[in-house]
Amino acid sequence: MTHYRPKQIHPKSISSYLIINIYLMVLAAVIIASPTVTFAQSKMSLKSSLSGTVLDADGQPLKYATVSISGGKSSATDNLGKFMISGVAGGTYRVSASLVGYQTLVKDVVISADSDTEVSFILLSGNDLSEVVVTAGRKPESLKEVPSSVTILNSRDVKEQLNVNPSIAAILGNSVPGLGTSNNKATNAGQTLRGRQVLVLIDGIPQSTPLMNGSRDIRTLDPSAIERVEVIKGATSIYGNGSAGGIINFITKKASGDKTISGTTTMGLNGNLARPSGTEGYRVSQTLSGTLNKLSYVVNGTYNYTGVLRDAKGKVNAQPDGLGENSLYNTFVKLAYRPNAHSELIGSYNLFRSVQSSDYVNVVGKYGVTPSVGEKGDDPGEAAGTPYNHNALLSYHNEALPLASSLDVSAYYNSFVSMNRYVAQGTAWYGPGQTKIQSFKKGVRLTLNTPWKVGELGNGELTYGLDLLHDRTNQVLTDGRVYIPDMNMLNVAPYAQMKFDILTNFILKAGIRYENANVKVKDFNTIARGPNGQGSIAVTGGEIPYKSTTYNAGLRYNKYEIFNPFVSFSQGFAINELGRILRTATSSTLESIATDPIITNNYEAGFSSRIGVLNLTASYYISTSKLGANLVDVGGFLVAQREPEKIKGYEIAADVTLNPQWTLGGSYSYVEGKAEQASGTKVYMNGLRIAPPKATAYLGYRPVNALDLKLFWIYTGSRDRFDVRANGLFANSEGDVKAVSLFNLSAGYRFNTKWSAGLGVENLLNNSYFPVVSQYRAIDAEYVRGNGATMSLNVSYNF
Known part of the structure; x- marks a missing residue:
């Protein structure tokens, strides 16, 4: 592998970056200082919290479930199905737990002042696609709060399609509206999203090569390593280079559950x-x-x-x-x-x-007449x-x-x-x-x-x-x-x-x-x-x-x-x-x-x-x-x-x-x-x-x-x-x-x-x-x- 040293930032680049960053810091400071704005922890009386777990019918923890209480606060469950919502005043709240593929469950919960309250949810399978956590937008949030088109493939969706074809490019092409179908090849040439190039990430790591698009960025890992796939459609300024589509x-x-192995x-x-x-x-x-x-x-x-x-x-x-x-x-x-x-x-x-x-x-x-086919022979090149x-x-x-x-x-x-x-x-x-x-x-x-x-x-x-x-x-x-x-x-x-x-x-x-x-x-x-x-x-x-x-x-x-x-x-x-x-x-x-x-x-x-x-x-x-x-x-x-x-x-x-x-x-x-x-x-x-x-x-x-x-x-x-x-x-x-x-x-x-x-x-x-x-x-x-x-x-x- 070729080793290289990162280039130094040009002085003009540093200046531009500092100006913008200072501007953002000032903006944040103004918001904090504004007399009409109160940050969540500024009310010292809000010491109560709500915590608990979200499980399926088999008692297994559900990751990425959204737990919301009346008044706007929400939290996403972790890999053990646990959640916590802090800074809540005492009172009676309607608390809901939801996850794509499961029926939403709502409970009335009394939260005592200056105390911690626990509640658990058991979600039954269903076809509720109205809410899901979207981590591709930088922060977990309910699908109901995202003002754009989103397609989610959960682990069950991926597993079903994996039975048909193990190529993730084929799985997405068969499942995501607006994304071109796969081409039965190792590349994803022509597989644009809404007519423009898409930025492919693995846990936020960019896989695409927009400086020279080789059309192999979608097929960069095996579905066996995938928990879920999130597709955010349309140009986005949340991420940078290459996300026009x-x-x-x-x-x-x-890891799920609490087993050692x-x-x-x-x-x-x-x-x-x-x-x-x-x-x-x-x-x-x-x-x-x-x-x-x-x-x-x-x-x-x-x-x-x-x-x-x-x-x-x-x-x-x-x-x-x-x-x-x-x-x-x-x-x-x-x-x-x-x-x-x-x-x-x-x-x-x-x-x-x-x-x-x-x-x-x-x-x-001959195009339009006779298809190209394979016959026994040796390819002189390296494996493609x-x-x-x-x-x-x-x-x-x-x-x-x-x-x-x-x-x-x-x-x-x-x-x-x-x-x-x-x-x-x-x-x-x-x-x-x-x-x-x-x-x-x-x-x-x-x-x-x-x-x-x-x-x-x-x-x-x-x-x-x-x-x-x-x-x-x-x-x-x-x-x-x-x-x-x-x-x-x-x-x-x-x-x-x-x-x-x-x-x-x-x-x-x-x-x-x-x-x-x-x-x-x-x-x-x-x-x-x-x-x-x-x-x-x-x-x-x-x-x-x-x-x-x-x-x-x-x-x-x-x-x-x-x-x-x-x-x-x-x-x-x-x-x-x-x-x-x-x-x-x-x-x-x-x-x-x-x-x-x-x-x-x-x-x-x-x-x-x-x-x-x-x-x-x-x-x-x-x-x-x-x-x-x-x-x-x-x-x-x-x-x-x-x-x-x-x-x-x-x-x-x-x-x-x-x-x-x-x-x-x-x-x-x-x-x-x-x-x-x-x-x-x-x-x-x-x-x-x-x-x-x-x-x-x-x-x-x-x-x-x-x-x-x-x-x-x-x-x-x-x-x-x-x-x-x-x-x-x-x-x-x-x-x-x-x-x-x-x-x-x-x-x-x-x-x-x-x-x-x-x-x-x-x-x-x-x-x-x-x-x-x-x-x-x-x-x-x-x-x-x-x-x-x-x-x-x-x-x-x-x-």
């Missing part, structure tokens, strides 16, 4: 149902967890081997960056130490490796995929600071390498070769939260802090040639976010974030496009400053469950595809290259509603940016276009509990986008950014507690926006997309408290189809059919 935050597992051992087999020859694969996963006094731990190791992948006609899919004959390794360790009830120290490490070593090579077909993705995290939490404040501080390190497929002739460089993207990130996230009260109007809180990130990204060939030079970015970003509960039921949020980023690039030569250095240009390096202030504001009204509306405005910041701009440079100086950041404005209105057994959510959004990064085919390779963009769309999702045995649900999402050329002409954006309409549905049947059956339907519609060019062919990523309809099946059976089994079938009807990416790419080598009917069988032992 939203955030996907993978929350990793925590417990665990789950899972073993499984998978393969093609119609043509099984050579398709046999297997999966082994072991999880151990436990609690030793104040220390808890989770250890997980997973190995997943996928055999040859065949389409519905039995032909081998040997597409570039495919998942056939792929070996996946994932190692995850998390340690947590709680010195007292108010603080916690967590350290975690995750290693993900997924590479393809195939006995097949591509026989290139993700050779490694390292994540290390150390975090500290304390919720007993002065003024009832809480503190979260995290230090992290991420080292990531993606290896592209070897090609005999590159489109943008001379001769054969194989490129890899390397990204090394380290940073600190500091978050403080202070509650406050404004007279009789309501309660509020101020969340504020600082993000520090150093990102070094490049793209090189395995033979030593440099395709994209080192891009060294240092980003210092202070921020502040206010939440105000006006008269209890109006939730107002507003925030500001200041981005102060500098990217340093040394002198470099663009890569040769012909023999003897032909086409290479010498570029004088330098420093590119990026400075911008982004804002967000939103309002939600949550008094009535029958109609819970919200409106919001939020901006996103991105230094997107800088690597593509540098590698296609035509100027000899860095200063003359157009590299301005992308500022995205996201406007959204939506609502959630619960009417008896029906849960319904819907939203409409508009996303604009004066500059974009739409990739357009120019001279045979994709070049980022800096054009104004406008994207709009809508999403709707519904779930119905027909009776204790039957459940039904579905979603529909639509997105469309155009870019404005210099002439004023507005043109559609291609398939790399805009996905066709997507509909999903499921039918669940649970005849007895031990058996769960679920049938899933995934539909992607058609999109025909482009004409062929003068040569009679579609340009790269402008091909027509025809509708695809697939059914998947997931079944689970629990024999007893220790033994259980899972069965999944992907493409249940063995349909012959072309994935969306194979259609819109319009490239002969990537015109590959989707997988035929594939079955997975898993057996688990719990102890």
